[in-house]
Amino acid sequence: MRWLLIHIAFITLAFQVNGQELNLVIDKPEVQIGEPFIATFSIVSDQPIDSVGYNPNHPIFYGKETTKDQSSVVNEEYELEIQGMFFDTSFQEGGEFIWKGKYKLVGWDSAYVVLPPEKVYLDDSMHYFPPGLIQITSPQADPSKEIYDINEDFTSLSSDEAGLKAFLMKHWWWILIVLILIVLVIYARIKGRHKKPKVQLSLREKTLKEIDALEKSKSYEVDLKEFYFDLSLLLRSFLAKHYKMRMLDKTTGEIEHLLATKGLEKSTIKLVTMILTKSDMVKFARSAPPVSEVFAVTNEARRVVNEIADLELTTEDE
Structure with a gap:
């Protein structure tokens, strides 16, 4: 120890x-x-x-x-x-x-x-x-549950049982093959009946699910600073993957400048800057917003993700 x-x-x-x-x-x-x-x-x-x-x-x-x-x-x-x-x-x-x-x-x-x-x-x-x-x-065994002994009792086989045993001992290999084939056929039918195509989540859907999970975790009730830190990471990660650029090591001002070159609405850029600035203020202990603002901030983060993703779809259609 x-x-x-x-x-x-x-x-x-x-x-x-x-x-x-x-x-x-x-x-x-x-x-x-x-x-x-x-x-x-x-x-x-x-x-x-x-x-x-x-x-x-x-x-x-x-x-x-x-x-x-x-x-x-x-x-x-x-x-x-x-x-x-x-x-x-x-x-x-x-x-x-x-x-x-x-x-x-x-x-x-x-x-x-x-x-x-x-x-x-x-x-x-x-x-x-x-x-x-x-x-x-390793997980420990439950001491409240009893461990039962195995009682080994042996009985003599009747003549019919002895004949069955001899048959199985002689032909076990092809019986095993038949059983394996039956199991494979049943498994293939069940798998084909219930097989569902895997759905690949888009970056928008994945990010929105992560924001929902962060909000439902209620980590803000324990550590509001850590909550804003995690929300900032989610938003920065979304921007980095969407624009295929490094964002995690950029300042809020640098991110604002980069977004201005991507054709975003000024209102969207202003909203991103506001969320990141608020997170920075909380991280640097310059601000302590009330817990009641948490849902407003997460909704604003969802709005940013949707607006940026919608802009990409509009650009592709054109």
């Missing part, structure tokens, strides 16, 4: 590099198999962060497997499944300039897993984030 606590404490250890602080924070010290957890990499600096060169992992984040008592060397590779997209953003909070990147990870084998130091370039200089540790455990 002492070893585990030492390593868990090491998860939040910060690397100090030329006035820049590199961190890795894992939101849980222990999860069960199949339970997702969040790994957040961050850079905090007292000077503006001009350039961050980080190559995200996808679709697997490769860790190293170790043991609780350190009896084995950390050399076995462990695959952590990456769920969703890697999100990164830059912002200012007080007198600090911050870059954050998040992974949502899942492990499928019980182990102590070390997240090795990730490489990052700051102004063409190579640095490393600190390593992290997560324990992935």
Whole structure:
């Protein structure tokens, strides 16, 4: 346990590099198999962060497997499944300039897993984030349920039963083939009857569903700042995919300038700028809007997505 606590404490250890602080924070010290957890990499600096060169992992984040008592060397590779997209953003909070990147990870084998130091370039200089540790455990058996013994009783076979057994022992192979063919035919008919074509969601539909999910999560009741941060990421991600341009690392002013070159209505650009500015104000603790404004802001985000998507359809028709 002492070893585990030492390593868990090491998860939040910060690397100090030329006035820049590199961190890795894992939101849980222990999860069960199949339970997702969040790994957040961050850079905090007292000077503006001009350039961050980080190559995200996808679709697997490769860790190293170790043991609780350190009896084995950390050399076995462990695959952590990456769920969703890697999100990164830059912002200012007080007198600090911050870059954050998040992974949502899942492990499928019980182990102590070390997240090795990730490489990052700051102004063409190579640095490393600190390593992290997560324990992935198997679900425990329910102690309230009894475990029943198997009573092995043997009875002698009658002559008819002995004959049937001899027949099955002799002809089992073709009986098995017939049974497999029957199962395959039944399966093919059921699959053909109930098979439904997979519907590929458009970027508009996918983004609107993500906004709905964020609103229904009611995360604003727990952390209003985090809610506005997530909404800003959703809108920036939509704009980046729609226009096939980098948006996550752009300031609100830079995004406003880029949108002005895309033929958008001034009212739409003004609405995008208003949502991102409001998110920036909340993130930088310059504003604390009431929770009652949440639904108004999410509706405005939906309106932006629909107006931009409708503009593309109108352009294609022309």
